[in-house]
Amino acid sequence: MWEDAGKAPKRIVPDGCVDLVESGDEVFVAGPDTTAWTWETPPGVRVRGVRFAPGRAGGVLGLGADELRDQRVFLGDLWGREGGLLAERVLCGAASLADIVAERRSGRADREVSELIARLDGGATRVSAALERFTTGERQLRRRFTLAVGYGPATYLRVTRFQRAIGLAGTAPDLASLAASAGYADQAHLSRDCREFAGVQAREFFRAKKCAMSTVDSYSAR
Template sequence: MWEDAGEAPKRIVPDGCVDLVECGGEVFVAGPDTTAWTWETPPDARASGVRFAPGRARDVLGLGADELRDQRVPLGDLWGREGELLAERVLCGGVSLTDVVTRRRSDGADREISELITRLDSGVPRVSAALGRFATGERQLRRRFTLAVGYGPATYLRVTRFQRAIGLAPTAPDLASLAVSAGYADQAHLSRDCREFAGIQAREFFRAKKCAMSIVDR
């Protein structure tokens, strides 16, 4: 669960997750992103959401995460009349977002995909290093991964490496050290991914991350 009080616009960068969001009189699903977008909570409003771990949104939403990639979809468009009624009940306080998740959740976890996500999150240098020793063939495994996560293993590996860099940024002395610590080949590699995922230069992006962390620590 998360909440946002709308203090300032926020640059949201890809993280492999899907969110169910209540904000500004709407209930919608924010699909997995491949590039940055700006989030700003309306004045005098609060936003709240449920963030699904990578690969788990399909258990609740009932469709492949790849159909939601880079999209914001109202709950009514996703589930029809049932979604419209649930959205109305969430907005009037009759049910919470967690109630919606609990009601719709199925026991559909794909163990092989969960294991592949864990391997990719561990910092392997390439997808091939994570694909070994599965009972399922590689082509089918990649297809199921895309349905569950929203994009293929290669894109997810890049996303999770970039998120690792974000987590390490506050203590990294410089971009070159940060790139090595996060698993990039070099600083130029990190800079390319930052331009694609965040839409700005790495020096500017990670400087802002460090400043935000120093404010929180005060």
């Protein structure tokens, strides 16, 4: 669960997650992204959301995450009349987003997909290495992965590596060191992914990240 009451525009970069969001008079699903988008909370509006870990949204939403890739879909458009009624309940305070998740949750996560996600998150350098020693055939496992996560293992590997770089941004003295620590071949490799996923140059993006982290650390120390 998360909340946001900030007014400054935020650059949202891909992280492999799906979100169920309540914002103002809207309830919508934000699918897994492959590029950045800008979010600005309207004045006086508090935004709430439920974030599904990679591969875990399908059991609630009832469809493959690949159908939601790079999309924002209103609940009424997603679930028809039932979705419209659920959205009304949330907006009038009769139900919460967590209630919707609890009501609609069904089935279990795909064990092999979860294992493949864990391997990629754990620092696998190549998808082929992460796919070793599964009992399921590679083609079928890739298809199930795309259905659950929203894009294939190769794209997810790039996304999770970029997120790793973001997490390490406050500890690396320069971009070359950051690239090496996050598992990139070199600084140019990190720069290419940053342009694609964040839409800006790596130097600009990670400088802003460092400043944001410094501000939080300074505030926490008071």
